[in-house]
Amino acid sequence: MSVEEVAALGRAVRSASTVLSHASTAMRNRLLRNVAASLRANEDHILAINREEVSRAGATGLSPVLLDRLTFSPKRYRQMITGVKEVIALPDPVGEVLEKVKRPGGLFIEKIRVPLGAVGIIYEARPNVTVDAAALCLKAGNAVLLRGGSEAVATNRALVALLRDAVVGAGLPPDCVSFIDSTDRADVLAMIQQAESLDVVIPRGGKELISFIRANALVPVIAHGDGNCHVFVDASADLAMAEAIVINAKTQRPSVCNAAEKLLVHKRLATKFVPRIVRRLRDAGVEVLGDDQTRALVPDVVPAADTDWTTEYLAMVIAVKIVDDLGAAIAHINTYGSHHSDAIVTRTARNADKFLREVDSAAVYVNASTRFTDGFEFGLGAEIGISTQKLHARGPMGLRELTSYKWVVRGKGNLRG
Amino acid sequence: MSVEEVAALGRAVRSASTVLSHASTAMRNRLLRNVAASLRANEDHILAINREEVSRAGATGLSPVLLDRLTFSPKRYRQMITGVKEVIALPDPVGEVLEKVKRPGGLFIEKIRVPLGAVGIIYEARPNVTVDAAALCLKAGNAVLLRGGSEAVATNRALVALLRDAVVGAGLPPDCVSFIDSTDRADVLAMIQQAESLDVVIPRGGKELISFIRANALVPVIAHGDGNCHVFVDASADLAMAEAIVINAKTQRPSVCNAAEKLLVHKRLATKFVPRIVRRLRDAGVEVLGDDQTRALVPDVVPAADTDWTTEYLAMVIAVKIVDDLGAAIAHINTYGSHHSDAIVTRTARNADKFLREVDSAAVYVNASTRFTDGFEFGLGAEIGISTQKLHARGPMGLRELTSYKWVVRGKGNLRG
Numbered sequence: 001m002s003v004e005e006v007a008a009l010g011r012a013v014r015s016a017s018t019v020l021s022h023a024s025t026a027m028r029n030r031l032l033r034n035v036a037a038s039l040r041a042n043e044d045h046i047l048a049i050n051r052e053e054v055s056r057a058g059a060t061g062l063s064p065v066l067l068d069r070l071t072f073s074p075k076r077y078r079q080m081i082t083g084v085k086e087v088i089a090l091p092d093p094v095g096e097v098l099e100k101v102k103r104p105g106g107l108f109i110e111k112i113r114v115p116l117g118a119v120g121i122i123y124e125a126r127p128n129v130t131v132d133a134a135a136l137c138l139k140a141g142n143a144v145l146l147r148g149g150s151e152a153v154a155t156n157r158a159l160v161a162l163l164r165d166a167v168v169g170a171g172l173p174p175d176c177v178s179f180i181d182s183t184d185r186a187d188v189l190a191m192i193q194q195a196e197s198l199d200v201v202i203p204r205g206g207k208e209l210i211s212f213i214r215a216n217a218l219v220p221v222i223a224h225g226d227g228n229c230h231v232f233v234d235a236s237a238d239l240a241m242a243e244a245i246v247i248n249a250k251t252q253r254p255s256v257c258n259a260a261e262k263l264l265v266h267k268r269l270a271t272k273f274v275p276r277i278v279r280r281l282r283d284a285g286v287e288v289l290g291d292d293q294t295r296a297l298v299p300d301v302v303p304a305a306d307t308d309w310t311t312e313y314l315a316m317v318i319a320v321k322i323v324d325d326l327g328a329a330i331a332h333i334n335t336y337g338s339h340h341s342d343a344i345v346t347r348t349a350r351n352a353d354k355f356l357r358e359v360d361s362a363a364v365y366v367n368a369s370t371r372f373t374d375g376f377e378f379g380l381g382a383e384i385g386i387s388t389q390k391l392h393a394r395g396p397m398g399l400r401e402l403t404s405y406k407w408v409v410r411g412k413g414n415l416r417g
Numbered sequence: 418m419s420v421e422e423v424a425a426l427g428r429a430v431r432s433a434s435t436v437l438s439h440a441s442t443a444m445r446n447r448l449l450r451n452v453a454a455s456l457r458a459n460e461d462h463i464l465a466i467n468r469e470e471v472s473r474a475g476a477t478g479l480s481p482v483l484l485d486r487l488t489f490s491p492k493r494y495r496q497m498i499t500g501v502k503e504v505i506a507l508p509d510p511v512g513e514v515l516e517k518v519k520r521p522g523g524l525f526i527e528k529i530r531v532p533l534g535a536v537g538i539i540y541e542a543r544p545n546v547t548v549d550a551a552a553l554c555l556k557a558g559n560a561v562l563l564r565g566g567s568e569a570v571a572t573n574r575a576l577v578a579l580l581r582d583a584v585v586g587a588g589l590p591p592d593c594v595s596f597i598d599s600t601d602r603a604d605v606l607a608m609i610q611q612a613e614s615l616d617v618v619i620p621r622g623g624k625e626l627i628s629f630i631r632a633n634a635l636v637p638v639i640a641h642g643d644g645n646c647h648v649f650v651d652a653s654a655d656l657a658m659a660e661a662i663v664i665n666a667k668t669q670r671p672s673v674c675n676a677a678e679k680l681l682v683h684k685r686l687a688t689k690f691v692p693r694i695v696r697r698l699r700d701a702g703v704e705v706l707g708d709d710q711t712r713a714l715v716p717d718v719v720p721a722a723d724t725d726w727t728t729e730y731l732a733m734v735i736a737v738k739i740v741d742d743l744g745a746a747i748a749h750i751n752t753y754g755s756h757h758s759d760a761i762v763t764r765t766a767r768n769a770d771k772f773l774r775e776v777d778s779a780a781v782y783v784n785a786s787t788r789f790t791d792g793f794e795f796g797l798g799a800e801i802g803i804s805t806q807k808l809h810a811r812g813p814m815g816l817r818e819l820t821s822y823k824w825v826v827r828g829k830g831n832l833r834g
Contacts, residue, residue: 018751022774101796107785109795116807118776195631199807214612214635221637222809241830248832336437356825357439360534367826368524376834378526378824379518390533390616390821391637392809404807405796408773411785413658415665416794 001182006190008361009145009178010118010197016175017118020172025092027170028139035135036084039077045071046158050127053154062151070151077185080128083382087135090381093399094141107311108410113403115141120191120201120219122147122209127155129204129230134163134177137386140402143176145198147191149205150183157181192217199404204385222397225388226312226338227257229370231354232329234346236264239273241367242345246277248369249343251284257386258341258363258373264329270297270322278320286316293322307376309336324349330358337361340388341370362388362395419601423607423811426562426595427535427614432537434560442509444587445556451503451583452552454493458774463575464489467544470571479568486542487568497545500799504552507798510816511558525827530820532558537608537618537636539564544572546621551580551594553801557819560593562615564608566622567600574598609634616821621802639814642805643729643755644674646787649746649772651763652683656690658784659762663694665786666760669703672731674803675758675780675790680728680737681746687714687739703733710739726753743768747775754778757805758787779805779812788793 005059039046050072058067096113103109119142123129130148137144149157160179167176190199195218202222203213210223230248233242249260252281265273274297278288289308290301304319309332311319323329326344333342343365344355352366363373373395375383380398387393393401425801437445456463467489475484502602516528536559540546555562565573577596584593598606609618612635619639620630627640650659666677682690691714695705706725707718721736725751728736740746743761760782761772769783772810780790791811792800797815804810810818 018775018777021777048634103794103796107789107794142540211777218631220806222808244830248834252832252834292649352827353763358435360435360438361823363824363826365826365828368826368831372524372826372831373824377520377524379520389637391639394821395824404811406778407780407790407812409780409782409785409789410769411782413655413661414789415661416669416786416788417665 001180001184001187001190002189006180006187007194007197009180010191010194012175013118013143013145013178015019016173016178017115019173020138020143020176021115021117021141023141023172025094027172028092028141029088031138031167031170031172031201032084032088032135034079034169035131035163038162038166039081039084039131042162043077046155046162047074047077050155050156053152057151062238066125066151070127070155072127072155075327076128080131083132084135087139087382090139090399092139095405098405100107105414106412107414110408111405112408113400114406116402116404117199118143118145118197119402120145120147120194120198120200120215122188122191122203122205124205125151127152127159128233130156130159131163133204133384136382137402138167138176140399143178143401145178145180145191147180147188153181153183188213189216192219192221195219202385222385222387222393223389224257224385225340227259227340227388228262228310228312228338229258229260229340230262230264230333230337230342231260232264232323232333232344232372233266233269233273234326234344234348234351235268236347236351237269237345238318238347239276240286242273243277243280245343245345245367245369247280247284249371250281250286250318251316252369252371254316257312258370259314260343260370260387261311261313261318263318264323264332265320266326266329267293267322268323274298274320274322281318286318289317289319292322294320312338326354334358334360338388340386341365341373343368343370362386418597418601418604418608420607423612424605424611426597426607426712427611429592430535430560430562430595431614433590433595434532436590437555437593437676438532438534438558440558440589442511444589445509445558446505448503448555448584448587448589449501449552451586452548452580453498453505455546455579455583456498456501459579460491460494463572463579464491464494467572470569474568477734483568485540487544487572489544489572493545497548501550501552504556504799507556507816509556510820515822522827522831524831527825528822529825533819533821533822534616535560535562535614536819537562537564537611537615539605539608539618539620539622539630541566541622541626542568544569544576547573547576548580550621550801551702553799553816555593557816558687559819560595562595564596564597564605570598570600605630606633609636609638612636612713619802639802639804640806641674641802642757644676644757644805645679645727645729645753645755646675646677646757647679647681647750647754647759648677648787649681649685649740649750649759649761650686650690651743651761652685653763653764653767653768654683654686654762655687655764656693659690660694660697662760662762662784662786664697664701666788667698667703667735668733669786669788671733674729675787676731677760677787678728678730678735680735681749682737683741683743683746684710684739684741691715691737691739698735703735706734706736708738709725711737729755743764743771747772751775751777755805757803758782759791760785760787779803
């Protein structure tokens with residue numbers, strides 16, 4: 001596509017957003033019911049298109065991991081429909097009165113939640129994101145411009161056609177769901193520069209995509225950085241609890257951002273705990289790296305390099321470090337961590353409070369696994385992503401994080417003077 | 418300065434922020450009392466430095482407007498001290514519990530307001546901004562990196578020295594207030610790319626500065642765009658009220674962003690209202706431009722060009738347009754406006770509601786002047802600026818808008834899965 005074509009798509013989405021942004025809750029839910037019904041009715045059609053796309057991608061030598069991500073099994077397809085129904089059931093964040101005040105001069109001021117407007121979503125292979133992300137945006141009253149992975153372009157195109165029909169069926173402009181139908185990276189660049197039409201861009205994907213977008217966007221970005229998460233086992237920790245939390249945080253799903261990548265152990269506990277947890281981790285299939293002090297206790301642990309302390313493995317690997325005290329643990333986490341999710345295991349309330357207060361991360365835990373950082377687990381009902389930045393949204397992002405607000409002011413001829 | 422020196426300043430501010438971010442309310446207020454006392458004690462010293470700087474700037478031919486902005490009168494200096502005292506008296510936003518929930522599995526989750534961290538402020542000539550902005554940032558627990566206008570660098574340098582002493586006097590690291598002591602625009606560029614150390618950059622200044630920053634920043638930006646504000650006089654408006662609101666919104670302080678720049682009049686009212694308001698505006702010294710319909714009623718009105726509808730005059734100029742109905746007024750405002758502050762004057766409740774709902778601006782008014790868009794007028798107690806973007810903060814930004822939040826999670830050994 002040309003830059004001008006992308007800009008025209010941006011303007012179309014913005015224009016649709018001005019209608020959608022004040023559509024009623026009932027209207028937006030009807031739209032989503034149309035989406036669910038249409039997905040159900042067209043399962044065979046979509047799955048056939050997806051099978052063809054997967055087979056073409058397989059022939060070009062796409063890696064098995066990416067092929068798997070691209071593939072719609074009937075189960076995945078139905079989970080996607082269930083996801084839409086869950087979004088319908090969520091309370092509508094739009095219209096919520098966040099603050100209200102009567103000012104001395106008589107002005108009545110309300111701060112009211114409104115949709116963000118026009119949201120760009122950039123994502124990689126999984127085609128279900130097309131529907132998941134669109135459903136959340138639409139529920140929150142936002143028009144959406146989608147740009148999916150190039151491998152999934154045929155499947156995404158077919159899904160977007162269904163979504164647009166559903167939008168029209170609800171009496172709303174089709175451009176509420178718009179799609180950059182191309183596999184050219186230059187179109188991503190053009191998209192993230194449409195500051196006149198898009199209110200925000202949310203990239204979902206690997207590090208390379210995120211860095212590219214951060215470096216080139218003119219539209220504000222809400223991005224998901226690394227998840228280099230820590231568990232710190234304090235001197236007073238219950239060792240059985242510490243062991244269970246470390247194993248859960250590391251191994252329950254090692255490929256996701258809230259899995260633990262580092263284990264810090266208080267030196268007073270090291271002799272007792274480190275050999276034991278290294279054994280348990282290895283039994284669970286985890287490769288263990290460690291600092292010199294760790295290796296003094298378990299000599300066959302692989303030495304950790306300096307770069308390990310900042311690395312997000314997303315794999316069955318963990319690096320262990322023995323620290324002098326709570327302060328050293330906090331300093332290490334704030335220096336080398338990614339401000340995502342970090343946990344302390346302790347029986348000392350004062351230490352728990354200090355950790356929770358001083359660790360500068362989106363989610364801080366005492367005596368629980370870092371794996372809980374998730375929109376569903378936190379009770380948000382759904383999740384469009386996890387933010388590791390501090391502006392606008394931090395941690396799991398649900399429907400509310402897809403909104404802004406406006407100040408509504410009512411007077412009786414009030415003048416400033 | 419070299420890019421590396423700016424980066425080192427960024428790291429110093431970030432490091433100081435990790436201490437300040439969990440300083441108690443009492444400690445931050447003591448710091449601000451130190452600031453106020455030190456400013457009082459050093460008035461002669463600072464005013465002397467400022468006089469010298471103003472006289473040097475005068476000799477190099479700085480414009481009278483900029484010279485005036487640069488000048489500290491004793492009155493302005495004392496207002497700045499009063500401002501610091503007002504900030505001390507404001508409630509502390511940090512630590513506020515925004516949400517809390519006990520999850521089915523027993524996790525206790527709180528969403529707690531925390532400082533943003535390290536905030537960059539980029540501003541132009543007025544040296545009082547050095548103190549105003551630093552006081553707000555410090556009160557909200559943020560370390561601040563300041564970059565003022567090059568004309569005021571000597572005055573700003575002296576103010577920053579006082580601020581740093583006050584910080585140290587409160588037992589906090591001096592780098593809580595840091596300063597880019599240079600007049601080189603390249604340092605602004607280096608500053609807005611310190612995404613590793615700064616959490617946000619807030620530019621305060623003219624269009625050119627803002628566009629430069631939006632185009633080049635890697636750090637997230639909260640910016641103040643144009644204020645192309647409208648008053649729409651609906652068919653049912655009380656004409657005396659409409660006249661008073663238009664005159665107030667346009668003339669009470671025409672150089673500021675919440676002053677009205679456009680007047681839209683419902684066609685049913687035009688014959689009666691337009692000649693009358695044009696006369697009143699001219700009597701008040703306002704130059705009136707208009708569309709063809711306006712000129713049909715008042716032939717000596719200057720024709721408005723297409724570009725007028727998007728222009729922020731910041732001067733005693735207004736452009737008048739006659740519109741067919743409420744829908745046309747809303748469409749015009751959403752298309753040509755700047756999403757800042759827009760008002761309707763009407764006696765029809767349904768029209769008021771439609772305007773408030775459909776006009777996509779930070780502040781929307783019924784029967785009141787747009788001039789009220791201001792942190793003090795809205796009851797925020799202070800203002801670091803006005804945001805015209807939708808992300809993070811919209812409209813007047815006070816202490817809360819200088820904060821983020823974190824998720825604090827307490828368990829009893831909770832595991833996922």
